[in-house]
Amino acid sequence: MVKWTDFERATIQDIFSKIDYDVVGPAALSRCLIVYPWTQRYFGGFGNLYNAAAITSNPKVAAHGKVVISGLEKAVKNMDDIKTIYKDLSVLHSEKLQVDPDNFNLLADCLTIVVAGQIGAAFTPEVHAAFQKFLAVVVASLRKQYY
Amino acid sequence: MTSLTAKDKNTIKAFWAKISPNAAAIGADALGRMLVVYPQTKTYFSHWKDLSPGSAPVKKHGATVMGGVADAVTKIDNMTSGLLNLSELHAFTLRVDPANFKILAHNILVVFAIRLPNDFTPEVHVAVDKFLAALARALSEKYR
Numbered sequence: 001m002v003k004w005t006d007f008e009r010a011t012i013q014d015i016f017s018k019i020d021y022d023v024v025g026p027a028a029l030s031r032c033l034i035v036y037p038w039t040q041r042y043f044g045g046f047g048n049l050y051n052a053a054a055i056t057s058n059p060k061v062a063a064h065g066k067v068v069i070s071g072l073e074k075a076v077k078n079m080d081d082i083k084t085i086y087k088d089l090s091v092l093h094s095e096k097l098q099v100d101p102d103n104f105n106l107l108a109d110c111l112t113i114v115v116a117g118q119i120g121a122a123f124t125p126e127v128h129a130a131f132q133k134f135l136a137v138v139v140a141s142l143r144k145q146y147y
Numbered sequence: 148m149t150s151l152t153a154k155d156k157n158t159i160k161a162f163w164a165k166i167s168p169n170a171a172a173i174g175a176d177a178l179g180r181m182l183v184v185y186p187q188t189k190t191y192f193s194h195w196k197d198l199s200p201g202s203a204p205v206k207k208h209g210a211t212v213m214g215g216v217a218d219a220v221t222k223i224d225n226m227t228s229g230l231l232n233l234s235e236l237h238a239f240t241l242r243v244d245p246a247n248f249k250i251l252a253h254n255i256l257v258v259f260a261i262r263l264p265n266d267f268t269p270e271v272h273v274a275v276d277k278f279l280a281a282l283a284r285a286l287s288e289k290y291r
Contacts, residue, residue, distance in 0.1 A: 030269065031269045031272060034269040034270070034272070034273055035269060035272050035273040035276055052268075052269050052270045052273075055269075056269065109253055109256075112253075112257060113256055113257055113260045113267075113272070114260070116257045116260040116261045117260040117261065117264035117267065118264070119261075120261055120264070121261060123257075123261055124200075125179055125180040125182075125183035125184060125200045126183060128180055128183070128184050128257065129183050129184040132184050132185075
């Protein structure tokens with residue numbers, strides 16, 4: 001089981017209480033699709049992803065960004081058992097969506113950069129480390145059911 | 148991975164002009180941050196007395212690293228030949244595992260996002276990410 005320090009628990013709760021989900025979710029997903037364009041392979045039905053402007057203004061991308069960050073909230077609320085909470089999501093990503101799990105790290109990096117931009121100087125190395133650890137646990141849990 | 152387009156190079160040079168006054172501080176922040184967030188990177192600095200963010204060795208070395216990045220910007224049209232000496236240094240003397248170049252690059256990007264949230268747009272992000280990846284490739288050139 002993952003061991004969280006008091007600082008790490010408090011930091012994760014604090015970050016997610018501060019950020020605007022409607023901004024961060026869409027921003028992280030669109031940044032991922034722009035910076036790592038091969039990730040667009042999973043979004044064939046989303047319409048115009050032709051350039052950065054199109055991606056940023058695409059309503060399906062925005063809507064899905066919110067879905068993703070709401071999914072993260074499950075982990076925030078159940079930090080002591082993310083592996084179990086994410087079992088079905090892991091099966092979904094593996095069997096139905098067939099997402100290469102290396103992509104989880106790409107989205108995680110973009111999310112980190114967006115959150116850093118939102119939080120600014122308060123995103124200290126220690127806060128960053130806690131966030132990184134949280135995302136690493138999330139990614140590992142999402143990978144768990146892949147075969 | 149793809150090479151830098153003319154548009155990428157212009158984006159990078161324009162962004163670099165914005166950050167260069169604070170390059171040393173950005174380097175120090177990125178390096179200090181990396182040592183905390185990715186503690187395995189500390190193994191390269193066991194000879195330092197103090198590895199904490201803001202410490203003297205971290206500040207000095209962060210400035211050195213960013214100086215190297217600044218140099219790479221001026222040699223952006225041919226980084227492989229321009230950075231030959233730095234590549235030999237990293238390959239034969241420092242022997243830094245090239246996976247760490249990616250880790251440091253990520254931390255540099257995080258610091259850009261913190262300091263220039265409005266300038267570090269997705270378009271700038273992709274160009275800078277490509278540049279740092281190309282820089283890492285040039286640094287890896289002499290490894291084997």
